[in-house]
Amino acid sequence: MTLQTPPPPHIHSGLRISHIMLQVIAALIPAIICYTWFFGWGLIINTLLAVLVALASEALMLKLRQRPLRPFLGDGSAVLTAMLLAFCIPPLAPWWITVLGVAFALIVGKHLYGGLGYNPFNPAMVGYVMLLISFPLEMTSWMPPFILEQLEIGFVDTLGMIFLNHFPYGLSIDALSSATPLDAMKTDLGLNKTVSEIMESNALFGDFAGTGWEWVGNWLLLGGVYLIYKRVISWHIPLAIIGTLFVIGSFFFLMDPDTYPSPLFHIFGGATILAAFFIATDPVSASTTPRGRIVYGIGIGIIIYVIRAWGGYPDAVAFAVLLMNMAAPTIDYYTQPRVYGHARGKD
Amino acid sequence: MHRLFQFKGGVVLKEHKKDSTALPVQPAKLPPTLTLPLKQHIGVAAEPVVAVGDEVLKGQLIARAGDTLSAPLHAPSSGAVIAIADQPIPHPSGLSAPCIVIETDGEERWRPRQRSVFNFAELSAQELREIIRDAGIVGLGGAGFPAAVKLDPRGHEVELLILNGAECEPYITCDEMLLREHALEVLAGLLMMRHALNAQRCIIAVENNKPKAFRALHEEIQNTGANVELVEVPTIYPTGSEKQLIQVLTGKEVPTGGLPIDIGMVCHNVGTAYAVYRAVEFDEPLISRYVTVAGSVAHARNLKVLFGTPLGNLIEECGGNRRTLRRVIVGGPMMGTAMHSDTVPVVKTTNCVLVESVMHDVPLPSRDEYAMPCIRCGNCAHACPVNLLPQQLYWYARARDFDKIQDYNLFDCIECGCCDYVCPSQIPLVGYYRYAKSEIWNQDAEKRQADLARERHQFREFRLEREKKERAERHKKKRSAVSKAGGDDKKAAIEAAMARVRAKKAEQDSAPKNTDNLTPAQQRQVDEADRRRREENPATSPRDNKAENTQDRPQ
Ligand code: SF4
Numbered sequence: 055m056t057l058q059t060p061p062p063p064h065i066h067s068g069l070r071i072s073h074i075m076l077q078v079i080a081a082l083i084p085a086i087i088c089y090t091w092f093f094g095w096g097l098i099i100n101t102l103l104a105v106l107v108a109l110a111s112e113a114l115m116l117k118l119r120q121r122p123l124r125p126f127l128g129d130g131s132a133v134l135t136a137m138l139l140a141f142c143i144p145p146l147a148p149w150w151i152t153v154l155g156v157a158f159a160l161i162v163g164k165h166l167y168g169g170l171g172y173n174p175f176n177p178a179m180v181g182y183v184m185l186l187i188s189f190p191l192e193m194t195s196w197m198p199p200f201i202l203e204q205l206e207i208g209f210v211d212t213l214g215m216i217f218l219n220h221f222p223y224g225l226s227i228d229a230l231s232s233a234t235p236l237d238a239m240k241t242d243l244g245l246n247k248t249v250s251e252i253m254e255s256n257a258l259f260g261d262f263a264g265t266g267w268e269w270v271g272n273w274l275l276l277g278g279v280y281l282i283y284k285r286v287i288s289w290h291i292p293l294a295i296i297g298t299l300f301v302i303g304s305f306f307f308l309m310d311p312d313t314y315p316s317p318l319f320h321i322f323g324g325a326t327i328l329a330a331f332f333i334a335t336d337p338v339s340a341s342t343t344p345r346g347r348i349v350y351g352i353g354i355g356i357i358i359y360v361i362r363a364w365g366g367y368p369d370a371v372a373f374a375v376l377l378m379n380m381a382a383p384t385i386d387y388y389t390q391p392r393v394y395g396h397a398r399g400k401d
Numbered sequence: 402m403h404r405l406f407q408f409k410g411g412v413v414l415k416e417h418k419k420d421s422t423a424l425p426v427q428p429a430k431l432p433p434t435l436t437l438p439l440k441q442h443i444g445v446a447a448e449p450v451v452a453v454g455d456e457v458l459k460g461q462l463i464a465r466a467g468d469t470l471s472a473p474l475h476a477p478s479s480g481a482v483i484a485i486a487d488q489p490i491p492h493p494s495g496l497s498a499p500c501i502v503i504e505t506d507g508e509e510r511w512r513p514r515q516r517s518v519f520n521f522a523e524l525s526a527q528e529l530r531e532i533i534r535d536a537g538i539v540g541l542g543g544a545g546f547p548a549a550v551k552l553d554p555r556g557h558e559v560e561l562l563i564l565n566g567a568e569c570e571p572y573i574t575c576d577e578m579l580l581r582e583h584a585l586e587v588l589a590g591l592l593m594m595r596h597a598l599n600a601q602r603c604i605i606a607v608e609n610n611k612p613k614a615f616r617a618l619h620e621e622i623q624n625t626g627a628n629v630e631l632v633e634v635p636t637i638y639p640t641g642s643e644k645q646l647i648q649v650l651t652g653k654e655v656p657t658g659g660l661p662i663d664i665g666m667v668c669h670n671v672g673t674a675y676a677v678y679r680a681v682e683f684d685e686p687l688i689s690r691y692v693t694v695a696g697s698v699a700h701a702r703n704l705k706v707l708f709g710t711p712l713g714n715l716i717e718e719c720g721g722n723r724r725t726l727r728r729v730i731v732g733g734p735m736m737g738t739a740m741h742s743d744t745v746p747v748v749k750t751t752n753c754v755l756v757e758s759v760m761h762d763v764p765l766p767s768r769d770e771y772a773m774p775c776i777r778c779g780n781c782a783h784a785c786p787v788n789l790l791p792q793q794l795y796w797y798a799r800a801r802d803f804d805k806i807q808d809y810n811l812f813d814c815i816e817c818g819c820c821d822y823v824c825p826s827q828i829p830l831v832g833y834y835r836y837a838k839s840e841i842w843n844q845d846a847e848k849r850q851a852d853l854a855r856e857r858h859q860f861r862e863f864r865l866e867r868e869k870k871e872r873a874e875r876h877k878k879k880r881s882a883v884s885k886a887g888g889d890d891k892k893a894a895i896e897a898a899m900a901r902v903r904a905k906k907a908e909q910d911s912a913p914k915n916t917d918n919l920t921p922a923q924q925r926q927v928d929e930a931d932r933r934r935r936e937e938n939p940a941t942s943p944r945d946n947k948a949e950n951t952q953d954r955p956q
């Protein structure tokens with residue numbers, strides 16, 4: 055009987071990539087339920103569609119690249135990418151938006167760069183930016199909360215709207231959609247209204263950000279804290295992003311509260327929380343050293359604020375993440391931790 | 402209460418220590434043959450001083466230290482040397498190396514004691530070190546560094562002597578059992594070590610999962626009033642690693658590329674202290690040790706094992722089935738080495754034999770066969786007690802970028818395996834680091850050889866040049882001078898005669914010292930063996946070779 059002679063260690067914690075991905079997916083689910091509560095079945099339909107497309111694209115690319123299917127299809131990373139991208143697509147967007155976006159994310163954003171572990175950019179954000187640039191109208195047709203419930207539009211109707219472009223009561227997507235709170239804020243600020251005027255006049259806004267969005271944000275936050283608690287993600291990136299937004303947001307808010315919304319608006323508005331806990335923390339494309347992760351998070355926070363306040367797009371999370379993805383290898387190089395036994399303050 | 406510090410990272414492991422501590426330690430059965438590798442330590446291999454056919458007594462020197470950084474070997478039991486040849490050794494490569502094989506006679510006849518002073522207080526530090534060196538004692542914690550060298554302060558002030566009883570690897574309990582059964586002897590050994598080092602303070606560190614060992618030590622320290630601190634350290638792997646233990650106890654770090662002695666500290670294993678005690682007090686060389694046998698065996702336990710005993714014998718003795726073995730690991734599950742065969746012997750550094758059978762009755766959860774790509778999750782960096790970036794090391798090891806990997810401090814890696822253990826992609830990280838290290842060593846060696854070749858080449862040019870000149874010179878002289886050939890011949894004859902005299906004298910001088918105190922009967926045996934050897938094979942007998950070599954090396 056020949057003995058096995060693998061290199062040490064001879065035991066393993068049993069941790070797998072799929073465990074990590076599944077925990078992240080689980081942490082997303084409360085927010086998805088909350089989202090559905092406010093904005094109807096669209097997200098759930100989109101998510102299911104996205105997951106199917108993601109698995110199909112992944113399988114196709116693995117076949118083409120002659121990689122084993124089982125370990126990679128089972129690792130959960132494609133599913134997570136799909137879910138995150140679906141989260142960023144307006145809930146009533148036509149089906150082909152989701153299909154195109156997810157396929158692009160997986161095929162171009164992930165596999166053409168070498169697949170899991172080798173993609174320098176966050177695939178979900180690659181898909182999102184492609185969609186935003188190519189289909190700006192579809193990608194900005196959001197809805198005010200509860201509108202579907204008020205119109206008594208159920209699951210089957212929503213399916214019809216997404217797949218057949220069939221809207222009940224002679225409605226159209228234009229009639230249903232509205233800007234997101236971030237959009238509205240940006241447009242109205244452009245009209246020289248003050249922040250408090252805007253927030254009071256528009257039913258889109260809730261206590262400190264957007265109605266409905268606030269709650270989705272809260273559930274995302276809870277999920278994110280759970281991930282940190284479970285050590286699935288480290289605290290560095292989320293804290294750096296949120297902290298940076300808080301500091302810069304407070305600074306401008308205190309200088310001129312009429313023109314600059316409160317820091318809480320920035321933190322709970324738009325996709326900040328989603329980005330901070332779920333997107334920017336994608337390990338493959340993020341910085342990997344502890345100090346580097348803080349730098350990386352601060353960078354994302356700054357870019358988000360700059361683009362929101364002075365740039366051309368209402369929300370900037372995707373751009374911020376992709377820009378910092380590019381910087382990650384350099385950041386890693388300059389933020390190597392001090393190794394045991396090496397002089398302090400050298401690196 | 403001693404103030405403790407933390408090292409970064411580390412992992413908490415399932416201990417699996419209960420199984421092998423239930424039974425008291427007993428001597429392992431004497432095997433028919435003992436196979437003793439000449440190199441069981443760090444440094445130069447030992448040189449045999451016996452020949453095939455020699456009768457040896459238990460404790461008799463069979464190979465002497467090859468150098469200062471080396472350790473002698475002693476016969477673990479009485480019997481006859483039946484081979485001095487390459488045999489499989491417990492090494493990851495599965496290769497063979499020179500060994501002395503002894504056929505045991507079962508009589509366990511000891512060689513007579515060679516020393517009369519057994520009270521260490523009467524010995525100087527240097528004498529103490531000599532005894533320890535001559536007893537063949539090396540670090541028993543796993544590294545096998547010659548203990549006498551590590552007990553020489555060489556001009557350093559030794560502020561702290563740490564006795565390492567942490568034993569942080571799962572399954573291993575030999576140090577724990579030693580402390581439970583021989584706390585007083587370990588303590589005595591520690592005091593001897595302190596004497597040799599002239600250390601100011603002594604700490605014994607024990608992980609807090611061994612309350613019985615701790616209590617035993619505590620009692621003995623109380624009873625004897627020894628000025629030794631006993632410290633319980635948290636059970637986090639790898640607390641027992643020298644550098645990490647120093648950090649936990651003192652908050653200080655050993656400078657990279659340096660040794661603990663550079664910061665005034667020395668760290669020894671509890672087993673080494675026990676061996677020192679036995680050597681000093683009883684004139685017993687290091688011929689056996691405690692070995693934990695654990696895993697897929699019916700009775701996991703600790704045995705007192707003579708060096709050279711095949712692992713398979715221990716496995717069988719503890720109720721394991723040699724035919725269903727899947728993995729035989731020497732050492733712990735984190736840093737141990739999987740053996741190619743269970744016939745390799747126990748050596749000085751073997752602390753544990755961990756067995757896994759194909760029946761899977763003992764779960765040693767191993768990595769998946771198929772490693773996924775690194776997802777840069779940073780788990781490894783978080784777990785690394787040295788604060789390296791294992792994911793970067795892995796990246797550059799794969800890319801064979803051996804310059805970059807050294808920028809990322811590959812050689813600070815202690816191969817503890819924490820990174821590997823927590824990696825969700827189940828990448829054999831330590832395997833990659835070992836590969837990279839050996840590649841770099843090979844490259845260095847090649848470079849050295851290339852340098853040497855270049856030097857040789859340059860020297861050759863230089864020599865040819867010079868010879869040409871000399872020849873020209875001689876030609877000139879020859880033509881002008883008278884021949885002195887006759888005188889030269891006579892001088893050569895006298896020189897040859899003197900060399901013969903010197904050779905004879907050297908042979909007499911180098912008569913084996915270990916046979917000085919022999920009884921007449923033994924002396925006859927030895928003489929007989931000598932004669933036989935000379936007759937049989939004068940050229941290849943190692944000791945004769947040695948005598949030849951030492952001829953022109955005045956002592
Ligand atoms: S733990 Fe494994 S997968 Fe994660 S960064 Fe380290 S090597 Fe890569």
Ligand code: SF4
Nearest residue numbers: 785814815817818820
């Ligand atoms: S094996 Fe090396 S790199 Fe991995 S955790 Fe241990 S010291 Fe760090």
